[in-house]
Amino acid sequence: MYNISNRRYTGSKYKLLDWIEELILENCEGESFFDVFAGTGVVSARMSKHYNSVIMNDFLFSNEIIYKAFFGNDKYDVHVIEKYRKQFQNIPSNKIKDNYFSVNFGDKYFSKNDARLIGKIREEIQKLKRVISDREYCILLASLVYSMDKISNTVGHYDAYRKIGNIEDRFVYELINPENASDKFTIYRMDANKLVKKVKADIAFIDPPYNSRQYSRFYHVLENIVQWKKPRLEGTALKPEAENMSEYCRSRAPEVFADLIKNIQVKYIVVTYNNTYNSKSSSSKNKITLEEITKILSSKGQTTIYEKKHPCFNAGKTEFNDHKEFVFITKVGAKNGK
Numbered sequence: 001m002y003n004i005s006n007r008r009y010t011g012s013k014y015k016l017l018d019w020i021e022e023l024i025l026e027n028c029e030g031e032s033f034f035d036v037f038a039g040t041g042v043v044s045a046r047m048s049k050h051y052n053s054v055i056m057n058d059f060l061f062s063n064e065i066i067y068k069a070f071f072g073n074d075k076y077d078v079h080v081i082e083k084y085r086k087q088f089q090n091i092p093s094n095k096i097k098d099n100y101f102s103v104n105f106g107d108k109y110f111s112k113n114d115a116r117l118i119g120k121i122r123e124e125i126q127k128l129k130r131v132i133s134d135r136e137y138c139i140l141l142a143s144l145v146y147s148m149d150k151i152s153n154t155v156g157h158y159d160a161y162r163k164i165g166n167i168e169d170r171f172v173y174e175l176i177n178p179e180n181a182s183d184k185f186t187i188y189r190m191d192a193n194k195l196v197k198k199v200k201a202d203i204a205f206i207d208p209p210y211n212s213r214q215y216s217r218f219y220h221v222l223e224n225i226v227q228w229k230k231p232r233l234e235g236t237a238l239k240p241e242a243e244n245m246s247e248y249c250r251s252r253a254p255e256v257f258a259d260l261i262k263n264i265q266v267k268y269i270v271v272t273y274n275n276t277y278n279s280k281s282s283s284s285k286n287k288i289t290l291e292e293i294t295k296i297l298s299s300k301g302q303t304t305i306y307e308k309k310h311p312c313f314n315a316g317k318t319e320f321n322d323h324k325e326f327v328f329i330t331k332v333g334a335k336n337g338k
């Protein structure tokens, strides 16, 4: 069974969780935790033990489905989920006809047989939507996302597939391991800057993208399977028309970040950052500098910076050895130096 952290995701804070958790518990007080750019959801999952209310947000459809599957408020029937797991696992992959998924992604991101199977299971889940609950639908779909992501022929994102000769059949439909229903979680799929005007909480955790790599482009295959609108795809990477392009990945990032901080309605702001802005690769160069973040946060309250050396995510191009992670904690309304 898949846990929430069993995903490859750029910028996931999974490896930094102990440090982040400790800093938040030592320096912030409150009952509610707001994960504004939740990504994989691993930070919310870890921090949820400490708070009565957890608010999760990300503008990607695939992330929303995953949060609803793991943390939805509705009950689900284990027998129903198990029944479909067996049914999907028993589909003979060499006897399925081509479908949208295999025509586009077969022999590229997945083997032809695996792509047929993934497309077929996605169609089946869509048909079930009328007869199963929304939570069950999310669990079956998130399980498909985890199962396909695990075996995709990529380095972990879908900006390109690996050009290897023969791709092996490796797909197995396995389930995620969802939490029991609880009212603790509130899930949004909104632009962060709009959402902060609407939500109030004690502690906000802010982990936006900091370079030009757009998440909706990196994870387009997952967005495609979750939305299942079967768009026309273009280019060698088979991407659909752009959507959910983040301003945090563009030159306006400092302004957008300042607007977010200005409008956010919380007592503590926790921001993560790393110093790849010196990086030689232009796509991984930061759009906001450490100085800009410090200045913007200090205008909102007393800000302390914590730092840690961290082995860098390295896809080959980035030569960067002095990688440091930073956590900023701002006590809103308090004056600096007090």
Ligand SMILES: C[S@@+](CC[C@H](N)C(=O)[O-])C[C@H]1O[C@@H](n2cnc3c(N)ncnc32)[C@H](O)[C@@H]1O
Pocket: 009, 010, 011, 012, 013, 014, 036, 037, 038, 039, 040, 041, 042, 043, 057, 058, 059, 060, 063, 190, 191, 192, 193, 207, 208, 209, 215, 216, 246, 247, 248
């Ligand atoms: C660095 S990742 C967060 C990683 C997360 N903390 C984790 O540990 O998995 C940044 C996330 O922000 C989301 N994002 C980018 N711009 C956004 C926006 N304007 N509103 C909401 N989400 C956004 C991306 O989809 C991505 O998942």
